[in-house]
Amino acid sequence: MSEATARPEGCALVTGSSRGIGAATALALAGDGWHVRVNYRSDRAGAEEVVAKIADAGGTATLWQGDVAAAGDIERLVEPGDDGPVLVLVNNAGVRMDGLSPQLDDEQWQTVIDTNLTATFRATRAALPKMMRARFGRVINLASVAGIRANPGQANYSASKAGVIGFTKTVAAEVARRGVTVNAVAPGLIETAFTEDVLEGDMAKAIPARRVGTPEEVAACIRFLASPEASYVTGTTLTVDGGLSA
Amino acid sequence: MATQVSSENVEKTIYDGLVELGTERDDLSREATLESLDVDSLDLVELAQIVEDEYGVELKGDDVKDVKTVGEVIDLVVAKAG
Numbered sequence: 001m002s003e004a005t006a007r008p009e010g011c012a013l014v015t016g017s018s019r020g021i022g023a024a025t026a027l028a029l030a031g032d033g034w035h036v037r038v039n040y041r042s043d044r045a046g047a048e049e050v051v052a053k054i055a056d057a058g059g060t061a062t063l064w065q066g067d068v069a070a071a072g073d074i075e076r077l078v079e080p081g082d083d084g085p086v087l088v089l090v091n092n093a094g095v096r097m098d099g100l101s102p103q104l105d106d107e108q109w110q111t112v113i114d115t116n117l118t119a120t121f122r123a124t125r126a127a128l129p130k131m132m133r134a135r136f137g138r139v140i141n142l143a144s145v146a147g148i149r150a151n152p153g154q155a156n157y158s159a160s161k162a163g164v165i166g167f168t169k170t171v172a173a174e175v176a177r178r179g180v181t182v183n184a185v186a187p188g189l190i191e192t193a194f195t196e197d198v199l200e201g202d203m204a205k206a207i208p209a210r211r212v213g214t215p216e217e218v219a220a221c222i223r224f225l226a227s228p229e230a231s232y233v234t235g236t237t238l239t240v241d242g243g244l245s246a
Numbered sequence: 247m248a249t250q251v252s253s254e255n256v257e258k259t260i261y262d263g264l265v266e267l268g269t270e271r272d273d274l275s276r277e278a279t280l281e282s283l284d285v286d287s288l289d290l291v292e293l294a295q296i297v298e299d300e301y302g303v304e305l306k307g308d309d310v311k312d313v314k315t316v317g318e319v320i321d322l323v324v325a326k327a328g
Contacts, residue, residue, distance in 0.1 A: 129295035132288075174288065 007228050008134045011083040013037040015068050015123065016093025018046035020192035021142065024219035025090055026050050029226060030059030035083045037064045039093070068093045068119035069111070078126035085130035088138045088226045091120040091164075096194065101155040109156045116160035121167060124182070128175060137180035138226045141168050143237055145188045145245045161186070165237050172235030181234035183225045187218045188241025209242030249300050251327035256301070256320050263296040264289075264316070276317030283316070293319070303327045 011034060017026040018040035026036045027050065036054060038061050040047035047063050054061040062083065066073035068091075078086050095115045097108040120141050131137025146154050147161025165184050172182035189195060189203065189212045204211050218240050224230055225238065239245050249255055257276075265271050269283045280290070290313075294305035303326045313319055 129291065129298075132292050133295055133299075178288070178292070 008087065008136050010085045010087030010130075010134065010136075011035040011037055011081075012088035012090065012226065013039060013064070013077060013086045013123075013127075014090040014092055015039045015074075015077070015119070016041070017050060017090075018043040019050075020194055021187065021190060021215045021218045022090070022092040023050045024215035025092060025222045026061065027053060027057070027059075028216075028219040028223040029088060029090075030054040030061055031057065032223060032227065033059075034088060034226075035059075036061040037077065037083070037086070038062065039064045039066055039068070039077055041065070041067045041093070068123065069115045071122065074119055074122045075126050078123055080130060085134065086127045087131055087134055087136055089123055089127045089140070090222060090226070091123055091139070091141045093119065094142060094160075094194075096154070096157050098153045098157065100153055104156055112156040113160050113163075116157070117163040117167070120164055124167075124171060128171075128180065131180045132175060132178040135179040136228075137175075137178075138230070139168075139171070139180070139182040140222050140225050141182070141184045143168070143184040143186040145186050145239060145241045148186060148237070148239070148245050168237065169235045176234050179231070181225070181230065183230075183234060184237040185218060185221050185225065186237050186239045186241065186245070188213060188239070188244040190215060190218055190240075207242045207244050208246065211242065213240060213242055251301050251303075251324060253320065253324055256297075256323045256327075259296065259300050260293070260316060260320050260323070263293050266296075267292060274316060276315065276320065278316050279314055280316070280319075281314075297323050301327055 012029045014022050014026045016022040017038045026038050030036045038047050038050050051061045066077045068074050097112050141164050143164045144161040146158045147165050168182050168184040191212045221238050221240050261274050267289045290310050
């Protein structure tokens with residue numbers, strides 16, 4: 001194995017991994033041999049199911065309760081433990097609170113920014129020093145097609161995800177020479193509980209692929225970005241949207 | 247367990263850390279400036295992590311922004327630990 005593809009001991013943290021893209025990502029990373037910290041805020045049953053699936057597949061994972069929007073929680077989630085330092089960080093936890101911008105209240109704005117953008121910053125800040133020391137680290141931030149193109153009704157969500165993309169680029173440039181990569185993945189319409197209220201009617205007609213995506217298709221991209229083989233990919237935003245933003 | 251903080255211990259930690267980051271050991275002295283050693287802001291972040299791992303002392307960006315020499319880094323760590 002070359003130096004560029006070597007992988008030191010450590011674990012993967014996937015925030016918000018009790019369901020949807022986070023759950024699929026936790027399973028994918030465990031399949032690559034990472035011990036995975038399965039983080040959840042309130043859906044303990046869902047998180048337990050993910051941990052059980054990982055164990056059934058021969059992997060290892062532990063439950064980590066914590067609200068990423070709470071300042072103290074995120075540092076605790078990233079703290080090195082018996083499973084070593086967090087060397088793969090997937091900032092996946094996110095919320096939507098939609099509404100046309102003239103009607104968005106401050107709480108709808110701030111809650112979405114706190115969870116989607118500020119928590120991504122805090123988790124990354126906490127994880128980077130250990131990654132730099134290990135000369136290996138993978139930060140993968142969940143952005144969205146809504147952070148790249150207009151999506152009426154999601155001004156707060158779009159702003160948070162555009163912020164994630166800008167944050168990703170700058171941090172990537174800061175730490176690239178320490179073997180740490182920082183990338184974003186921007187899903188389009190993915191079939192999860194997060195989007196079930198918007199996946200109605202003939203929405204698929206607007207997507208060149210003529211279908212919505214699956215959590216596993218997003219997880220496959222995250223798995224690649226987390227791999228040692230992706231060592232020269234940094235600062236990029238990988239869209240996973242069936243051509244929606246093409 | 248954190249290493250006992252003494253000026254000698256900290257000096258050794260800082261010197262070893264700087265060598266690990268690419269500085270020539272022969273160039274190191276308390277008077278050497280970080281600039282002359284090509285120690286940049288990212289190196290300082292990593293040096294802060296080395297110090298935290300070794301002594302449990304947390305160095306923030308504001309703590310090190312005015313530090314110019316290796317000796318000042320050593321003195322800062324000793325002072326923060328005291």
